[in-house]
Amino acid sequence: MSPVSHDLKEQLSSLQHEAEEALAKALSLKEVEDLRIDFLGRKGRLTTIKRGVKDIAESERPLVGAFANEVSDAIEALIQKRLSSLKHEALEAQISQETLDVTMPGTFLPMGQLHPLTLVTEEIVNIFQGMGFSAIDDNVCPEVETEYYNFEALNFPPDHPARDMQDTFYTNVASNVLLRSQTSNAQIRYMECHQPPLRVVAPGRVYRNEEVSSRKGVMFHQIEGLLVDEKTTFSDLKGILHEFVRLFFGKERPTRFRNSFFPFTEPSAEVDVQCILCNGAGCRTCGHHGWLEILGAGMVDPNVLKGVGLDTDRYTGFAFGMGIERLAMLQYSIRDLRMFYTNDARFLRQFRGTD
Numbered sequence: 001m002s003p004v005s006h007d008l009k010e011q012l013s014s015l016q017h018e019a020e021e022a023l024a025k026a027l028s029l030k031e032v033e034d035l036r037i038d039f040l041g042r043k044g045r046l047t048t049i050k051r052g053v054k055d056i057a058e059s060e061r062p063l064v065g066a067f068a069n070e071v072s073d074a075i076e077a078l079i080q081k082r083l084s085s086l087k088h089e090a091l092e093a094q095i096s097q098e099t100l101d102v103t104m105p106g107t108f109l110p111m112g113q114l115h116p117l118t119l120v121t122e123e124i125v126n127i128f129q130g131m132g133f134s135a136i137d138d139n140v141c142p143e144v145e146t147e148y149y150n151f152e153a154l155n156f157p158p159d160h161p162a163r164d165m166q167d168t169f170y171t172n173v174a175s176n177v178l179l180r181s182q183t184s185n186a187q188i189r190y191m192e193c194h195q196p197p198l199r200v201v202a203p204g205r206v207y208r209n210e211e212v213s214s215r216k217g218v219m220f221h222q223i224e225g226l227l228v229d230e231k232t233t234f235s236d237l238k239g240i241l242h243e244f245v246r247l248f249f250g251k252e253r254p255t256r257f258r259n260s261f262f263p264f265t266e267p268s269a270e271v272d273v274q275c276i277l278c279n280g281a282g283c284r285t286c287g288h289h290g291w292l293e294i295l296g297a298g299m300v301d302p303n304v305l306k307g308v309g310l311d312t313d314r315y316t317g318f319a320f321g322m323g324i325e326r327l328a329m330l331q332y333s334i335r336d337l338r339m340f341y342t343n344d345a346r347f348l349r350q351f352r353g354t355d
């Protein structure tokens, strides 16, 4: 082998050696990449050495050329090896930083719970379901209602003073569109599309233009009840409401029916229960009367039944409407109605239901 060829081979060997040392010192992927360009790039050191091949004897070129390729492959292999060990080291470092302490306490996510008015509504509905009533889907009976369903179909004649019993919010949608002042619109809406025998309860929101106080608000909730069948009597109504009071308050409670007036029931009554706080002795909650009013009720006026096309010789019915807030206040001894709407978590957290 000629001295020129020999020299070239020497240069190639030492290049490989140098690459090996330089790569061992490279500490990042970027440094390895820079070395690749320096050693194997188009203008790199291997290319420069290879240019000398054309100066040697033709017979020796293949041998030296092959050796140059071997060196190139060897350097490439060294680069790959260094890259993979650097990646491996980086992964190891990451894993050792990200240790997972399984004994650490978890993040506490507080559980939501049902609103007391929802709980009481469900309780009331459950009691009536137990007596064969079914609950009407809320969206069957709109809160934004026409005068017809809130008053007229319920036997309130136009301009009758009874309409003033419930100070009503009218809307500016149209002069006959209002926010319902009672859930009794459910009676008409339900009877219009169902035939007796009927037994339903309908909970929902109602609105009245009242002075806001600890006992009254501009919005509150009612549950309407309606039963229409053959031979329904006032004593059926009394029996059902007595049973309701017994189940709701958990024990026998003195209950009284007072004569009253509603345009859509005849006869009409209001039902009082003996004050659960003072047992009739008289206290602030019952205004020293010893009794608390919980609902209005009565036999459905034949005019109302006729209005929805029912045969009043065959069918009679009764209806009742109770204030949910009032019942919830009694159930939980809450003195101010406004507690229900201010979303004070300290208040709401106290109601856990029965689950």
Ligand code: PHE
Residues within 6 Å of the ligand: 181, 182, 183, 184, 262, 265, 295, 296, 297, 298, 319, 320, 321, 322
């Ligand atoms: N709708 C009446 C009210 O809000 C209550 C009621 C309902 C009375 C059904 C009789 C029958 O005062």
